[in-house]
Amino acid sequence: MKAEKVWMDGKMVDWDKAQVHVCTHALHYGSGVFEGIRAYETEKGTAIFRLKEHIDRLYNSAKILKMEIPYSKEEFKQAVRNTIKENNLKSCYIRPLVYRGFEQLGVNPLKCPVNCAIAVWEWGAYLGEEAFKKGIRTKISSYARSYINSTSQKAKICGNYVNSIFAKMEAIEEGVDEAILLDTQGYVTEGSGENLFWVRNGVIYTTPTATVLEGITRDAVIKVAQDMGYQVQEKRTGRDELYISDELFFTGTAAEVTPIREIDNYQIGEGKCGPVTENIQKKFFAIVKGEEEKYLSWLDYI
Numbered sequence: 001m002k003a004e005k006v007w008m009d010g011k012m013v014d015w016d017k018a019q020v021h022v023c024t025h026a027l028h029y030g031s032g033v034f035e036g037i038r039a040y041e042t043e044k045g046t047a048i049f050r051l052k053e054h055i056d057r058l059y060n061s062a063k064i065l066k067m068e069i070p071y072s073k074e075e076f077k078q079a080v081r082n083t084i085k086e087n088n089l090k091s092c093y094i095r096p097l098v099y100r101g102f103e104q105l106g107v108n109p110l111k112c113p114v115n116c117a118i119a120v121w122e123w124g125a126y127l128g129e130e131a132f133k134k135g136i137r138t139k140i141s142s143y144a145r146s147y148i149n150s151t152s153q154k155a156k157i158c159g160n161y162v163n164s165i166f167a168k169m170e171a172i173e174e175g176v177d178e179a180i181l182l183d184t185q186g187y188v189t190e191g192s193g194e195n196l197f198w199v200r201n202g203v204i205y206t207t208p209t210a211t212v213l214e215g216i217t218r219d220a221v222i223k224v225a226q227d228m229g230y231q232v233q234e235k236r237t238g239r240d241e242l243y244i245s246d247e248l249f250f251t252g253t254a255a256e257v258t259p260i261r262e263i264d265n266y267q268i269g270e271g272k273c274g275p276v277t278e279n280i281q282k283k284f285f286a287i288v289k290g291e292e293e294k295y296l297s298w299l300d301y302i
Ligand code: PPE
Pocket: 035, 036, 037, 164, 190, 191, 192, 193, 194, 195, 212, 213, 214, 215, 216, 217, 218, 251, 252, 253, 254, 255
């Protein structure tokens, strides 16, 4: 993973020089917030998918962690577009980061500066190219999703991801691709870096957002599925409902729309991408590539 330039606090810096001090507050305590955005190649040039929604979420995450971003949203969006142009990338993953920098250590972050960066790089299929057709293998994690009042799931906080890291490491070490976490009461939440959907008797379900990240892909998939005539419902459920669902899939900026073929050694459906997932996946990829008139307002051409 590498590109030419990284945007750091208003300046384009060489990739190899995009560095911070080891006493950066966020490095010690996870006091940062980030975004994951994708830009796709379309017939009319590179387009960023739902840039507005991602930047709005970044500013909300920063607000929750009491960090004031020293740029307007418009300036930040322009910096994202400029970083892609500067790196001559046609399609890429975009990682804005807002973090407490170096001034002093100690848990209190309020004295530390708020620094900003935007890195972009080429990032293919998050869970492997063949996952889109074959589906991936998952397990219910032995780690619970952080309790709703222990941190904030509305904010995409760097430190939150230690919870995801434990779940991901466990899944990989046990030979599956991804973890699904339950909350502290045992209800299904989401993957280590994806929202979760399941299909039963033609109805599409997903978890309510209280204990999961308000995914922007999740929101897009709900709207698109409804437009396609599917019934979509938010539902709190246990792991057992997943075992007997007809289809299961993940959504996320990195994961896009990835089918799940197995959970806890239970095969789901035919053990490959199911028909509802396939319909949604096809529509999603057509939308991000600018082939769907109806959803062009979700694209920000650079
Ligand atoms: N839940 C979590 C915990 C999560 O991290 C993501 C995105 C989502 C749901 C889906 O949200 P959205 O991208 O808005 O649809 N995870 C990001 C980081 C993944 C990583 O490995 O890093 C992403 O997909 O960009």
